[in-house]
Amino acid sequence: MISSQANLFLASLSSKNRDFLLERSTPVTLPLRTVLYNAEEVPSHAYFITSGIASVVSTMSSGATAEVGIIGREGIAGSLQLLGPGLVPTHCFMQLDGTGLKIPFSELKKAFRSSEDVRDRANEFIQEQVLSLSQLAGCNRFHEAEERLARWLLMVQDRTQSDVLNLTQEFLAMMLGAQRSTVTLVAGSLQRSGLIEYQRGRVKILNRENLEAAACDCYQVTKHLYANLYKQSTPGGRK
Amino acid sequence: MISSQANLFLASLSSKNRDFLLERSTPVTLPLRTVLYNAEEVPSHAYFITSGIASVVSTMSSGATAEVGIIGREGIAGSLQLLGPGLVPTHCFMQLDGTGLKIPFSELKKAFRSSEDVRDRANEFIQEQVLSLSQLAGCNRFHEAEERLARWLLMVQDRTQSDVLNLTQEFLAMMLGAQRSTVTLVAGSLQRSGLIEYQRGRVKILNRENLEAAACDCYQVTKHLYANLYKQSTPGGRK
DNA sequence: TGCATTATGTTGCATATCGAACAGACGAAA
DNA sequence: TTTCGTCTGTTCGATATGCAACATAATGCA
Numbered sequence: 001m002i003s004s005q006a007n008l009f010l011a012s013l014s015s016k017n018r019d020f021l022l023e024r025s026t027p028v029t030l031p032l033r034t035v036l037y038n039a040e041e042v043p044s045h046a047y048f049i050t051s052g053i054a055s056v057v058s059t060m061s062s063g064a065t066a067e068v069g070i071i072g073r074e075g076i077a078g079s080l081q082l083l084g085p086g087l088v089p090t091h092c093f094m095q096l097d098g099t100g101l102k103i104p105f106s107e108l109k110k111a112f113r114s115s116e117d118v119r120d121r122a123n124e125f126i127q128e129q130v131l132s133l134s135q136l137a138g139c140n141r142f143h144e145a146e147e148r149l150a151r152w153l154l155m156v157q158d159r160t161q162s163d164v165l166n167l168t169q170e171f172l173a174m175m176l177g178a179q180r181s182t183v184t185l186v187a188g189s190l191q192r193s194g195l196i197e198y199q200r201g202r203v204k205i206l207n208r209e210n211l212e213a214a215a216c217d218c219y220q221v222t223k224h225l226y227a228n229l230y231k232q233s234t235p236g237g238r239k
Numbered sequence: 240m241i242s243s244q245a246n247l248f249l250a251s252l253s254s255k256n257r258d259f260l261l262e263r264s265t266p267v268t269l270p271l272r273t274v275l276y277n278a279e280e281v282p283s284h285a286y287f288i289t290s291g292i293a294s295v296v297s298t299m300s301s302g303a304t305a306e307v308g309i310i311g312r313e314g315i316a317g318s319l320q321l322l323g324p325g326l327v328p329t330h331c332f333m334q335l336d337g338t339g340l341k342i343p344f345s346e347l348k349k350a351f352r353s354s355e356d357v358r359d360r361a362n363e364f365i366q367e368q369v370l371s372l373s374q375l376a377g378c379n380r381f382h383e384a385e386e387r388l389a390r391w392l393l394m395v396q397d398r399t400q401s402d403v404l405n406l407t408q409e410f411l412a413m414m415l416g417a418q419r420s421t422v423t424l425v426a427g428s429l430q431r432s433g434l435i436e437y438q439r440g441r442v443k444i445l446n447r448e449n450l451e452a453a454a455c456d457c458y459q460v461t462k463h464l465y466a467n468l469y470k471q472s473t474p475g476g477r478k
Numbered sequence: 479t480g481c482a483t484t485a486t487g488t489t490g491c492a493t494a495t496c497g498a499a500c501a502g503a504c505g506a507a508a
Numbered sequence: 509t510t511t512c513g514t515c516t517g518t519t520c521g522a523t524a525t526g527c528a529a530c531a532t533a534a535t536g537c538a
Contacts, residue, residue: 058377061456068376083366084359085471089460090373113355120323127322130369134329137307137376138297141416144524168485177380179526184486200485200534217300221328232324383494407515418496423517439504439515 006050007101008074012121012230021048021111021118025101030054036077036092046078046108052098053159055175056090056129066140066177067152068133070095072159074229075125078105082112082122095175096160096167121230128229132222139218145178146186150215152176153196155222157205168201190214245289246340247313251360251469260287260350260357264340269293275316275331285317285347291337292398294414295329295368305379305416306391307372309334311398313468314364317344321351321361334414335399335406360469367468371461378457384417385425389454391415392435394461396444407440429453 005011010018025048030036036054037043047054054077056069068090071077077092077100111118139148152175156165169187173180187203190196195211197204205211212219244250249257264287269275275293276282286293293316295308307329310316316331316339350357378387391414395404408426412419426442429435434450436443444450451458 056373058373060377060381062381064377064381066377066380068373080366080369082362083369084363086363086366086370086464086467088370088373089464116352123321124323124325126369127319127325130319130322130365130372131325131327133369133372133376134295134297134307134327137372137379138299138303138305138416140376141305141379142299142301142303170485177377180486181488181527182525184488185525188487198486225325225328228325409515418498419516420497420518421495424495427517437516 006073006099007048008230009076009121009125010048010101014117017111017115017117020115021103021108022101024107025103028100028102030094030098030100032094032097034094034097036094037081037088039089039091040087043078043081043105045102046076046081046105048076048101048103049073050099050101052094052100053096053156054092055095056092057174058090064177065174067175068136069129070132070155070159071129073098074159074226075129076108076122078108079122079126079129081105082109083126095171096156096165124230124232128225131225135218135221135225139216140177143216143218144186145176145182146189147214147216148176148178149183149186150190150195150211151219151222153203153205154208154211154215154219155226157208158223158226163205163208165203165205166201167203245312245338246287247469248315248360248364249287249340253356256350256354256356259354260342260347261340263346264342267339267341269333269337269339271333271336273333273336275333276320276327278328278330279326282317282320282344284341285315285320285344287315287340287342288312289338289340291333291339292335292395293331294334295331296413297329303416304413306414307375308368309371309394309398310368312337313398313465314368315347315361317347318361318365318368320344321348322365334410335395335404363468363471367464370464374457374460374464378455379416382455382457383425384415384421385428386453386455387415387417388422388425389429389434389450390458392442392444393447393450393454393458396447397462397465402444402447404442404444405440406442 004018004022030052036047049071050073054071055067057065058068059065080088112122169183170180173183187198191198195207195214197206243257243261269291275286288310289312293310294306296304297307298304319327351361408422409419412422426437430437434446434453436445
């Protein structure tokens with residue numbers, strides 16, 4: 001049984017609205033690589049993530065990929081589609097396995113349209129995604145692989161609270177939009193500096209403080225956006 | 240006098256809602272470099288662009304800049320701030336001078352909150368911005384300066400209908416997130432191929448078709464997003 | 479235990495772009 | 509016309525990363 005507080009978006013709603021959505025949702029496990037939506041498709045379901053992490057990924061025609069969004073238990077996979085009929089050019093899948101609540105997209109959309117509370121909170125989440133993306137778009141352009149890797153690990157850790165992450169270098173390369181050999185290089189550098197430790201698909205963060213110093217400023221920017229999410233709402237749904 | 244149809248967002252609204260917003264708006268000229276909003280500030284006004292182009296720009300702590308959004312007469316500068324209390328990390332200014340309608344941000348927000356029509360259309364515009372950004376974030380990472388320059392010129396031309404653009408290489412460098420000398424290189428290449436022609440702050444597009452071929456696929460993706468904007472609404476405000 | 483699979487290490491060359499500097503060219507203002 | 513500021517051309521070394529190939533090491537399955 002998943003707590004109704006496990007997803008921060010749901011937790012930020014009034015109990016009435018939360019119950020409305022919960023009644024229409026089904027708890028699901030979300031194993032690694034589960035696809036939450038595909039590019040250019042109207043999703044059948046949206047997902048309230050309750051554990052694990054989903055990645056929103058942009059794929060170029062060359063096949064190169066880069067992460068452009070990250071969703072943990074604070075959010076909803078499939079929220080961008082609420083805004084309009086535009087076809088989303090990204091896809092979204094589980095990057096670290098976890099759990100969630102699955103709701104028919106049409107039901108979520110109905111709530112989004114009819115409830116101001118649902119809409120306000122969903123818009124807040126969408127805004128956080130968009131503003132982070134604005135920052136990360138620049139980050140992808142200017143910052144070096146090592147800084148980006150550090151930033152990325154920190155962002156993931158913030159959303160899992162775990163200091164051990166199951167991630168291969170191959171996978172990290174896809175997230176960072178880099179070659180796998182580049183990841184080997186920069187991850188090796190971080191390891192030699194004692195900031196992380198890794199082995200075959202397992203990364204452990206050893207020194208968070210120094211890792212933050214090794215990351216680009218984009219980490220701080222997105223961290224604040226993340227930290228302030230739902231802050232104005234009434235936690236626990238007291239409203 | 241600016242036609243009420245000059246801004247496509249306003250044109251997509253019902254006449255009642257359009258009038259509501261027009262009554263609260265002031266026509267303004269928007270000279271080159273006019274700042275429409277700053278980073279981390281709640282804007283005092285939003286702007287419905289009626290001519291010219293605004294750029295949404297991300298600035299890194301190093302001072303490096305890259306464009307992460309572009310707004311022509313289809314849109315609203317200051318729409319992201321409607322979604323929530325998050326502090327927008329980008330700033331926005333006129334990249335080609337033009338005109339617009341200036342409205343107190345609080346008035347626009349009021350309409351956004353109270354009118355479903357306003358909200359739906361604004362959300363559509365926001366979605367177009369976000370989905371384009373998702374694509375361009377990857378573009379910034381993977382595509383070379385020449386492709387990006389071609390894409391960028393095309394995107395600007397789509398929003399101005401003019402084949403002569405007043406832009407210096409220095410400025411293009413800021414938009415593309417590149418060195419000015421790199422822009423000289425790739426612009427020279429495009430000129431030698433007969434796709435563009437330029438001289439001291441003036442770029443002329445000579446061969447649109449071949450320029451599209453020189454641009455990365457991101458152009459097509461964002462073009463479709465742009466072309467389909469407000470398509471489902473009732474143009475002219477018949478609704 | 480052995481074997482296949484997968485993850486990581488490493489190397490080497492190619493290259494786009496950076497970063498900085500300087501020179502020339504154009505145009506507006508005096 | 510002269511001057512000055514701005515825009516553009518060009519060079520050149522430095523470098524992060526791409527791209528490809530192969531070697532090694534760890535894991536899990538048969």
